[in-house]
Each structure stands twice: as structure tokens, then as C-alpha cells.
Amino acid sequence: MIAAVFEGPGRLEVKEVENPEIGPDEVLLEVGANTVCGTDVRILRGEKKRGVKPGTVIGHEIAGRIARVGRNVRGYEEGQPAALAPVISCGRCACCRRGMENACLSPRIFGYDTDGGLAEYVRIPAEAVAAGNLFPASADVPPEHLSLAEPLACCVNGHRRSRIGVDDVVVILGSGPIGMLHLQLALLAGARTVIVSEPSEARRRFAADLGAHVTVDPTREELEEVVSQATDGFGADSVIVCIGIPELVNDALRLARPGGRVNVFAGLAGRGLSEVEANLIHYNELEVTGSSNSRRVDFESALRLIESGRVRVDGMVTHRFPLAEAKEAIEKSASGEGIKVAVVP
Numbered sequence: 001m002i003a004a005v006f007e008g009p010g011r012l013e014v015k016e017v018e019n020p021e022i023g024p025d026e027v028l029l030e031v032g033a034n035t036v037c038g039t040d041v042r043i044l045r046g047e048k049k050r051g052v053k054p055g056t057v058i059g060h061e062i063a064g065r066i067a068r069v070g071r072n073v074r075g076y077e078e079g080q081p082a083a084l085a086p087v088i089s090c091g092r093c094a095c096c097r098r099g100m101e102n103a104c105l106s107p108r109i110f111g112y113d114t115d116g117g118l119a120e121y122v123r124i125p126a127e128a129v130a131a132g133n134l135f136p137a138s139a140d141v142p143p144e145h146l147s148l149a150e151p152l153a154c155c156v157n158g159h160r161r162s163r164i165g166v167d168d169v170v171v172i173l174g175s176g177p178i179g180m181l182h183l184q185l186a187l188l189a190g191a192r193t194v195i196v197s198e199p200s201e202a203r204r205r206f207a208a209d210l211g212a213h214v215t216v217d218p219t220r221e222e223l224e225e226v227v228s229q230a231t232d233g234f235g236a237d238s239v240i241v242c243i244g245i246p247e248l249v250n251d252a253l254r255l256a257r258p259g260g261r262v263n264v265f266a267g268l269a270g271r272g273l274s275e276v277e278a279n280l281i282h283y284n285e286l287e288v289t290g291s292s293n294s295r296r297v298d299f300e301s302a303l304r305l306i307e308s309g310r311v312r313v314d315g316m317v318t319h320r321f322p323l324a325e326a327k328e329a330i331e332k333s334a335s336g337e338g339i340k341v342a343v344v345p
Contacts, residue, residue, distance in 0.1 A: 002345070003057045003119035004326035009046025012058070012327045020115070020123035024072040027124040027134060029082060032064035032143025034117030035317065036333040036341040037151065038176075038244075039267075043112075044330055047269050053113040059343070060086035060110050062117030063137065063146035073129055081137040083146040084117070085153065085299040086110040088128045102157060102293035117147075118326045120345045132296060138307045144320070144342040145306060148177075148313045150294075152302035155181040158265045158291035159189070160298075162238045166190035171227055171236040171255050172212075174243030175203040177316055177340045178265065180210055182240050184311045187211050193230055197223050206339065210312060227255050234258075241266050246274035253280040253288070261287045316340045 003017045022028045040058055042048035063083040069076050076082070088108040089101035096104050108127075110116040115123065124134050137146050155178060164170055170186045172179045175198035186194050187210075195214040196207040204215040214230060216223050227236055235257030241248050244266040252262045253276060268274065281288060294302075305311040318338030321329035323345040333341040 001120035002323050003115070004059070004323065006043060006052070006054060006056055006058045008054050010044065012044055012330070014324055014326055017119075020121055022068060022070050022123055023126060024070040025126035025129060026070045027066060027073055027076055027129050028068040029062070029084065029122045029124055029134070030064045030067040031062060031117050031120060031122060031345050032081075033147045034059040034343045035061040035144060035147045035151075036329055036343065037061055038333070040111070040330050041334040042269070044327075051109060051112045056111070056113060057115040057119045058111045059117035059119070060112070061147045061150040062086065062110065062122060063143040063149070064122075067121060076134065076136065081139050081141070081143070081146065083135050083137050083149045083303055084110065084122070084124070085133045085135065085294070085296050086116070086150060087293055088114070088125070088131065088133060091131070099295075102295050102298075118323065118343055120323065135300060135303055137303060141307055144317045144344065145313045146303070147342070148316065148340070149299060149303040149306055151177060152181050152306065152311060153294035153299040154291070155185055155265075156298040156301050157294045158182070158240065158263050159185040161289040161291050162240060162261055162263045164189040164191055164238050167192045168237035169193045169195070169231050171195045171197065171239045171252075173197050173239065173241050173248050173252060174266070175200070175207045176243060179242035180207060180316065180339070181311065182242060182265070183207060183210055183212055188310060195227060195230060195236070200336070203339065206315065223251070224254060231257065235260055237261065238263070244268045246272070249274040250276045253277060253286060256284065256286055258284045259286070260284070261289070264288070264290045267292075317342045320344050
């Protein structure tokens with residue numbers, strides 16, 4: 001089969017590799033689509049080193065059809081559509097025991113140290129099958145839409161930590177795919193006003209089409225003034241940082257109301273250092289949280305939201321590439337053109 005193998009920073013080789021063989025407790029998934037994540041961009045650039053193993057097929061936003069089922073496996077059928085939660089948690093560490101499998105201290109992750117979705121087939125190892133990482137899905141939903149269950153699951157995790165409720169004012173910094181998913185979750189939660197800050201005119205238009213009440217071009221408008229006008233000078237109930245620009249962390253603190261909530265959703269490059277006015281946290285009694293990855297329960301919620309149409313993803317995949325052009329697909333994603341890029345074997 002053909003696969004895109006990460007050989008080190010800047011080196012992604014699309015080549016023939018052996019077809020995966022499965023054991024009696026494993027499943028073989030035929031990849032229907034693998035959407036490209038910003039993390040894939042950072043892996044290829046060499047900015048994401050932790051846990052990334054050279055020689056691994058990258059890609060972790062994966063959906064397709066079950067090609068083969070091991071003789072001991074129950075609950076799956078050949079030909080069945082499925083989407084894959086990529087984090088295989090150990091189930092034993094302190095984080096897993098506390099219900100934080102997304103922060104597992106010794107995980108295996110598809111596309112990092114376990115062959116991922118930029119290939120024609122993916123072997124689902126026994127521990128992932130037993131844990132339920134592979135979710136049967138609706139045949140009516142295209143695989144490139146099902147693959148977006150992974151980023152949406154991460155947003156479900158962050159959304160829970162943001163505690164958005166009815167009548168809240170929410171500010172979303174960045175309207176890439178993650179910002180658009182957070183926008184829809186905020187609307188589903190009953191937010192009164194959702195303000196989206198995004199310099200791209202095309203992405204602002206798409207955010208407005210998804211239901212954003214206010215869109216702001218931060219290069220031309222004063223976002224703090226817009227938020228102040230929308231809240232009678234009080235500030236936003238919840239602010240979500242959806243793009244990894246360090247300065248935005250402090251901007252988010254300034255936009256939140258006293259007692260408000262700030263979620264640093266996006267990862268920052270390198271050590272992730274950001275200079276912040278800690279007194280804003282202190283005197284305004286702000287709740288500042290982070291969120292990383294997702295749990296299987298988040299993934300299932302995300303998958304059902306996509307299948308039901310309650311979260312719209314139909315217009316988010318703007319570019320599709322064949323597997324032979326996987327590197328070009330990652331470069332297209334890095335360019336910021338369009339919204340979401342899918343590799344379709």
C-alpha cells in the first residue's frame with residue numbers, strides 16, 4: 001500500500017510499504033479520509049517533537065470502512081463505516097485513574113508513535129480495539145466529515161472546561177476550523193452573543209454563516225471596544241484562544257469580565273511562553289484553563305453531533321488531495337488558504 005512516512009523534520013516520504021497484517025484481536029481499517037491538523041504541520045516542521053517517532057505514518061484525524069476483523073473481535077463488521085479516536089491511553093496511570101485519559105502519562109497515539117491515517121489502511125491494535133477507540137459510524141456521512149470528529153472531540157473537551165451557558169457572551173479568538181467548531185458548540189449551549197475575531201475575510205463570512213452574532217477584523221477594529229459595547233463595559237463571560245499566538249493569551253484576559261473564564265485551547269510553539277498581566281487574573285478572579293486532546297466520551301459526543309447535523313461540517317473541507325500528494329496537502333493546510341484539507345486515498 002502507499003503511505004506518507006515521517007522521516008524527520010521537513011521530510012515526509014510517500015512510498016510503498018507493506019500492507020498491515022492484523023492479529024486475532026485486531027481490526028484493519030481502510031482509510032476513507034484523513035483530514036490535516038495544525039499538529040501535522042508542526043510535526044513536519046520539527047516544532048512538535050514530543051512523542052513523534054520518525055518512521056511512523058502520520059495523520060490522526062481518521063475515518064473509513066472496516067476492511068477486516070480479527071477472529072476474536074466482536075461488535076464490528078466488515079464494510080462498516082467507522083471513525084477512530086487516536087489516543088490509546090494506558091488506563092493505569094494517575095491521570096487515567098482520575099478520568100483524564102486525554103492527559104495519559106504514557107499514551108500511544110496514531111500518527112505519532114503508531115502508524116496513522118495518511119495511508120490506504122490502518123491497523124487498529126488489540127488494546128485500541130478492546131478500549132473502544134474505533135467507533136462505528138453512519139453510512140450517510142462522508143468519511144472526510146467523520147474524520148472531523150477528532151478535532152470536534154478536542155473542542156468538546158475545551159467547551160466543557162469553558163462552562164458556557166445560556167445567555168453568556170463568548171469571544172472566540174481565531175476562526176480556523178477549531179474556532180468554527182467552538183462557535184457552534186457555544187451556540188448549542190445557548191450563548192446569547194458569540195463574537196469571533198479573525199483577520200481573514202473569507203473565514204469571517206463563514207463564521208457569520210454558521211451563526212456568529214458579531215465578526216471582527218482585529219487588524220482594523222479594536223476588539224476590546226467591540227466586546228465592551230456588546231457587554232455594557234462588563235466583559236465576556238468566556239473567551240477561547242483558538243490560535244497559537246502568544247499575545248492572544250493576555251488579550252483574552254483583558255476581554256473577560258470579572259469572574260469570567262479563559263480557555264487556552266490552542267497550543268503555542270516551542271515552550272509556549274506568553275507574557276501575561278497576572279494581576280488581571282488576581283483582581284478579576286478569572287478562571288484560566290487549558291485543554292488538550294480528548295477522551296473517548298468526548299469523541300463519541302462529537303461523532304453523534306456530526307451525524308445528527310447539529311454541528312455543521314459540510315462546508316469546512318475546502319481542499320481534497322490524493323494520498324500521493326500528502327505533503328502538498330499539509331503545505332496547503334499551513335498556508336491558511338481555505339479551511340480544512342482532507343487527504344482522500
